[in-house]
Amino acid sequence: MDDDDPIDEIPRIEARLEELAGVAERCRKIILVSKAAIAAGAGLLLAMMLGLFGSDPIALIGSIAAILGGIVSLGSNVSTLRQTLAAISAADARRTELIGTIDLRVVSDG
Secondary structure, three states: OOOOOHHHHHHEEEHHHHHHHHHHHHHHHHHHHHHHHHHHHHHHHHHHOOOOOOOOOOHHHHHHHHHHHHHHHHHHHHHHHHHHHHHHHHHHHHHHHHHHHHHOOOOOOO
């Protein structure tokens, strides 16, 4: 068969769309965890500044690390999510285009 046959290419595109949807979902979960890490780090830092936990240098370093790690992870995954959504949109447009090129026949009940 021809490698450019739409009937063969559509299932490959649909498999790619499922894979990309999984990547997008993982990115959304990591983004949520990153935001939680930023909030927890900022909360701990604020509590230490108000004197609620004293001045423990390990907690200070941990809170700063949580904030910075959360920011880095958030930025990376937001970028990846945008690229993944663009790839999903392009693959969906290609699938729609391929479906439009197929000579479909109407099947009757008779």
